[in-house]
Amino acid sequence: MISINYYAIYSLWLREMIRFFRLKSRVFGSLAPPFFFLAFLGFGFGSAVMPAIPEEVGYVSFLAPGIIGMTLLFSSTFGGLSMLWDREFGFLREIMVAPVSRLSIVIGRTAGGVTTAVMQGLIILVPGVAMGLQIPGLPGFLLSLVFMLLIATTFNSLGLAFASRMKDMSGFSLIMNFMVFPLFLLSGALFPISNFPGWLQTLSLFNPLTYGVDGLRGSLIGISAFPLALDLLILAFCSVAALSLGAYLFEKSDVE
Amino acid sequence: MDAPAIAATGLTMRFNGFTAVDGVDLEIERGELFGLLGPNGAGKSTIIKMLTTMLRPSAGSAKVWGYDIKRERDAVRSSIGVVFQDPSVDSQLSGRENLDFHGRMYGMDRKTRSDRIAEVLELVDLTEKADVLMEDYSGGMQRRLEIARGLMHHPNLLFLDEPTLGLDAQTRRYIWRYIRRMNEDEGVTVVLTTHYMEEADHLCERVAIIDRGRIVALDSPERLKDLIGADIVTLEVDDSVTDDQVRAISDVDGVEAVDRAGSTLTLSVDRSEARIPEIVLSASRAGLLIRSVTMHEPTLEDVFLKFTGKKIREAESAGAGRMAAVQSRMRTRRH
Numbered sequence: 001m002i003s004i005n006y007y008a009i010y011s012l013w014l015r016e017m018i019r020f021f022r023l024k025s026r027v028f029g030s031l032a033p034p035f036f037f038l039a040f041l042g043f044g045f046g047s048a049v050m051p052a053i054p055e056e057v058g059y060v061s062f063l064a065p066g067i068i069g070m071t072l073l074f075s076s077t078f079g080g081l082s083m084l085w086d087r088e089f090g091f092l093r094e095i096m097v098a099p100v101s102r103l104s105i106v107i108g109r110t111a112g113g114v115t116t117a118v119m120q121g122l123i124i125l126v127p128g129v130a131m132g133l134q135i136p137g138l139p140g141f142l143l144s145l146v147f148m149l150l151i152a153t154t155f156n157s158l159g160l161a162f163a164s165r166m167k168d169m170s171g172f173s174l175i176m177n178f179m180v181f182p183l184f185l186l187s188g189a190l191f192p193i194s195n196f197p198g199w200l201q202t203l204s205l206f207n208p209l210t211y212g213v214d215g216l217r218g219s220l221i222g223i224s225a226f227p228l229a230l231d232l233l234i235l236a237f238c239s240v241a242a243l244s245l246g247a248y249l250f251e252k253s254d255v256e
Numbered sequence: 257m258d259a260p261a262i263a264a265t266g267l268t269m270r271f272n273g274f275t276a277v278d279g280v281d282l283e284i285e286r287g288e289l290f291g292l293l294g295p296n297g298a299g300k301s302t303i304i305k306m307l308t309t310m311l312r313p314s315a316g317s318a319k320v321w322g323y324d325i326k327r328e329r330d331a332v333r334s335s336i337g338v339v340f341q342d343p344s345v346d347s348q349l350s351g352r353e354n355l356d357f358h359g360r361m362y363g364m365d366r367k368t369r370s371d372r373i374a375e376v377l378e379l380v381d382l383t384e385k386a387d388v389l390m391e392d393y394s395g396g397m398q399r400r401l402e403i404a405r406g407l408m409h410h411p412n413l414l415f416l417d418e419p420t421l422g423l424d425a426q427t428r429r430y431i432w433r434y435i436r437r438m439n440e441d442e443g444v445t446v447v448l449t450t451h452y453m454e455e456a457d458h459l460c461e462r463v464a465i466i467d468r469g470r471i472v473a474l475d476s477p478e479r480l481k482d483l484i485g486a487d488i489v490t491l492e493v494d495d496s497v498t499d500d501q502v503r504a505i506s507d508v509d510g511v512e513a514v515d516r517a518g519s520t521l522t523l524s525v526d527r528s529e530a531r532i533p534e535i536v537l538s539a540s541r542a543g544l545l546i547r548s549v550t551m552h553e554p555t556l557e558d559v560f561l562k563f564t565g566k567k568i569r570e571a572e573s574a575g576a577g578r579m580a581a582v583q584s585r586m587r588t589r590r591h
Contacts, residue, residue, distance in 0.1 A: 005361075007360045007363050007364075008361050010360065011360035015346065015353075018348075018349060019346075019349075089343070089344075089347065091344055092344075093338075093344045094405075098333060098362060099333035099334040101330075
């Protein structure tokens, strides 16, 4: 029987919160790239007319949800991979020797990582709004929050899955540069995927973030390439699958 | 009759054919302050890792506080506290936050936690540093906090893996005092590993001497030293010392054994302070020049030498070689 230890889940979540609010410089550092993308691409292409973007929407409004998706992708993957730091600095042993089910540990870590990622996504929403993104109202905003949660859960869990298979930090930059960055560029965060050649479009359909960005656009600016229900369904499936994979691989991994 | 704190039979750990722990039988009573003494790489930490459920044994079994380490892992984990050999704190959190995290992981409610935090901080004299971030703690302070944390959830049994490794002599004495205090005041059974002879001698009620994954001797430090019996006299002599000259020395009354290693003669001598003049005299009669004489009462080092045929430092360099071999094997296994 698998037991769930609520105190332990809360403890792991709270630790991430304390660290998030304590390490302000790290948070600012991780928010800098999406902010610069938003600002420079937004100002640079703001007045350009791009094929497949309705003229009345404008590039900035199109870009902002994509950059929120980027922020979530990077910060949640990083959050999942942060288990590598805990292993490196020994804190993982303190967690693993506690009388707490492995599932509770995964849930607690994921809850913490997802919360910090969503907070960062919300922070990036602010300059987006300042640059002209118009939020359609509370329902749209709440729906976008659901998409943020699902994106963060998916990639936090993938990060955890990778971290469970890696024994040291050497694979970290490999994953960030060869998995996370291509996922970002392939998601249609910066331009509509319909501008891609056919084979690249097909490839992007296998990227969970494609549906995340599309869902954010649908809920925040009211245009999306796929029906929102489809985005929601696929992303929900991806997050459950990734979470299961992360939990399974974490369970199998050694502390030593 | 309660189950013993630890009962292990045939506990074995193999890493890819290399045997780090080789059929260890061990019984530790409740309330004991017990030491596992041996060189680095002897298998002490691996024993601790198996007993704390961090590693699954390849063979054999053990019960910790009556719970099976393979089948009742959560019950074992609830009964024990562990202070690991390497640091295991979150350096971005304060001492209090680390303890608070720990308490919650063990299901302690807010009131219980805050009372207990005050107690354990008091025990290791860190009350004033409670709200300082761990990254600003010194090595010794961090170690003390880890000891406090190991006690936080009222474990029945506390494991300390090399609790004073790398600490200066003064800090080491403080830590000894805390360990003894918690064993006496809190009634916690303590199992520690060390490769410091004086630590085992000073602190532990019973000591198991470990070499190459096996227990080679187990008793109280006093009784282990009684096995040596006589005092140890070390003579530095000429390289040219002959067998006849050695025999002349071993013929002196009260000299029980003579060991020769190069120009060093190690003698077991009963009542050595009375015999040394005679030893020096017989040596010079046999034409042997003695450069220096030192004598000491038996230590655990001598016990280790008796049971393993080597000094702990020599065993250490061999052990370090064994460790490196294990690590490189483990690394190969990973890829």
